[in-house]
Amino acid sequence: MDNVVIRPMTIEDYDGVFALWNTIKGFAIRSIDDSREGVEVFLKRNPGISVVADYNGKIVGAILCGHDGRRGCLYHVCVHADFRRRGIGKDMVVHCMEELHKEHINKVSLIAFTKNDIGNAFWNSMAWTKREDLNYYDFTLNRENIINYIQEEQNVYN
Numbered sequence: 241m242d243n244v245v246i247r248p249m250t251i252e253d254y255d256g257v258f259a260l261w262n263t264i265k266g267f268a269i270r271s272i273d274d275s276r277e278g279v280e281v282f283l284k285r286n287p288g289i290s291v292v293a294d295y296n297g298k299i300v301g302a303i304l305c306g307h308d309g310r311r312g313c314l315y316h317v318c319v320h321a322d323f324r325r326r327g328i329g330k331d332m333v334v335h336c337m338e339e340l341h342k343e344h345i346n347k348v349s350l351i352a353f354t355k356n357d358i359g360n361a362f363w364n365s366m367a368w369t370k371r372e373d374l375n376y377y378d379f380t381l382n383r384e385n386i387i388n389y390i391q392e393e394q395n396v397y398n
Contacts, residue, residue: 246293247294248291249283250283253292257279258276259299260299261302263321264321266353267316282306300319301320302318303318307343312348314350
């Protein structure tokens with residue numbers, strides 16, 4: 241899309257990325273992991289892999305992307321509602337995949353809320369495979385890392 245630049249995310253993008261996150265319905269952010277400090281730690285551990293879509297100085301898309309040396313993972317994949325269906329999400333994903341490939345990462349995963357119809361349709365259109373053969377587990381090490389859901393009108397994420 242004209243004037244949209246896909247580029248590596250830096251900590252200087254944080255305020256714009258955080259503002260974007262807060263526009264995404266049904267989105268969840270954590271008080272510690274998604275704080276400026278938490279994102280800065282993530283970006284330092286995974287330099288150059290996370291991306292933003294910049295439209296004339298405004299962040300309209302973002303992906304936190306990293307790896308553990310074996311598997312890559314995409315987090316908080318989002319595009320502002322006014323900029324969807326223009327190829328921005330796909331371009332950001334391709335950028336992340338290329339960066340992961342440079343790091344010799346051969347498999348990438350992500351988690352999408354089951355009620356995230358827009359996101360799930362996007363991943364299906366990109367030929368990602370929904371796994372039916374495993375269960376996802378998680379364990380909270382820090383109970384102070386509070387999840388804040390950006391509410392939809394029906395409050396379906398309560």
